[in-house]
Amino acid sequence: MTITVHPEAKALIFDLDGTLSNSLPVHLETWKIVAKKYNFDFDPNIIHEMTGRPTIEFAKRIVEQYKVDEQPEILVRMKQQAFWDAAHLLEPIEEVISIVKSYHGKLPMSVGTGASGKSAEVQLKELGIRDYFDFVISADDVQKHKPHPETFVKCAELMGVEPQLCQVFEDGDLGISAAKEAGMFVTDVREHIVYGDWELTANK
Numbered sequence: 001m002t003i004t005v006h007p008e009a010k011a012l013i014f015d016l017d018g019t020l021s022n023s024l025p026v027h028l029e030t031w032k033i034v035a036k037k038y039n040f041d042f043d044p045n046i047i048h049e050m051t052g053r054p055t056i057e058f059a060k061r062i063v064e065q066y067k068v069d070e071q072p073e074i075l076v077r078m079k080q081q082a083f084w085d086a087a088h089l090l091e092p093i094e095e096v097i098s099i100v101k102s103y104h105g106k107l108p109m110s111v112g113t114g115a116s117g118k119s120a121e122v123q124l125k126e127l128g129i130r131d132y133f134d135f136v137i138s139a140d141d142v143q144k145h146k147p148h149p150e151t152f153v154k155c156a157e158l159m160g161v162e163p164q165l166c167q168v169f170e171d172g173d174l175g176i177s178a179a180k181e182a183g184m185f186v187t188d189v190r191e192h193i194v195y196g197d198w199e200l201t202a203n204k
Contacts, residue, residue, distance in 0.1 A: 003099055003169070003192045005107075006185040007170045008035060011161035012103060013152055014096065014133075014178075016113035017170035018152035019189050021123045022091040030082035031058075034075055040066040051172035052114040052146035055079060068163040080119060087126045096169055100132050110160040112151040112168070114175075117141070128188055146174040149182035156182070 002070055004105045005012065006173070028044050030152045035042040042062075059072035100109060110133055110149040113120050115142070124130040135158045142150045151165075156163045168179035179186040 003189065004094055005099065005103060006167050007109065008165065009167035009185055010151050010165040011110070012099070013110050013112050013155045013166055013168045013184070014100065015052070015168070015170045015172065015175050016111055016115055016123060018093075018102060019169055020093055020100070020111070020129065021127060021154045022093050023123060024051075025136045026083060026089050028087050030086060031062075031169045032080055033082045034062075035066075037078070038066070038068045038070060038075075039067065043048055043116045045099065051176070052170075052178070054114050054117075054145055056117065057145075080116065083119060084122050087122050090123060090126050092127045092129070093189070096189055097099055097127075097129060099127060099169070100186070104132045108134050109160065110137065110155040110159055112137045112155045113137050114146055114151070114177075118156055143200035146172070147177035147181070152179055152184060157182075 009041065014020050024047060027047055031042045044062060046058065055076045055181055056072055059075040062068060062075060063070065063072050103109065110144060111120065115138055117140040120136050120138045135155060137151050137154050139145060144150045152168055153163055158167045164183045167185040169188065169189050170176045170179060171189050176188055
């Protein structure tokens with residue numbers, strides 16, 4: 001089954017990690033770098049459960065779960081730097097990016113992500129797709145993160161389109177909940193694409 005655009009959609013909003021960018025394996029490996037330094041075994045299910053949340057919340061979860069004697073902000077800096085250094089390993093999710101390219105210039109498009117502004121820009125530029133989007137709303141741009149709908153509502157506002165006429169493409173449960181709460185059309189891209197062995201491991 002191919003990914004389609006809803007016939008009533010007047011604007012498109014895309015999550016980033018796991019939707020446009022097959023970044024989850026890179027996130028996993030860079031969290032393992034942090035885990036090695038602080039002597040704990042990182043559980044990949046944390047990524048699966050918290051996809052869409054800002055990195056600081058991952059770090060707080062890790063400090064609490066693994067009793068790490070470090071400030072979460074320090075873990076965030078280490079993790080983000082490792083991720084930026086590994087950006088060349090990112091791969092595009094072509095099934096979703098084909099939608100972006102097909103509708104560029106036809107419908108307004110934006111990215112609504114739980115990643116930091118810098119991480120979002122690094123990924124979009126590395127994948128060569130930054131110029132396809134009118135707006136990028138990151139974790140830095142909102143007060144309430146997914147599953148709160150603020151990220152997607154802000155995208156709609158900037159594009160000048162009513163929320164109920166926006167279609168969101170997402171891979172995370174939290175983001176899907178946010179899009180539904182905003183009253184938007186929602187496409188769960190996990191039903192249409194194959195991520196490879198990582199997804200099988202993360203969902204066990």
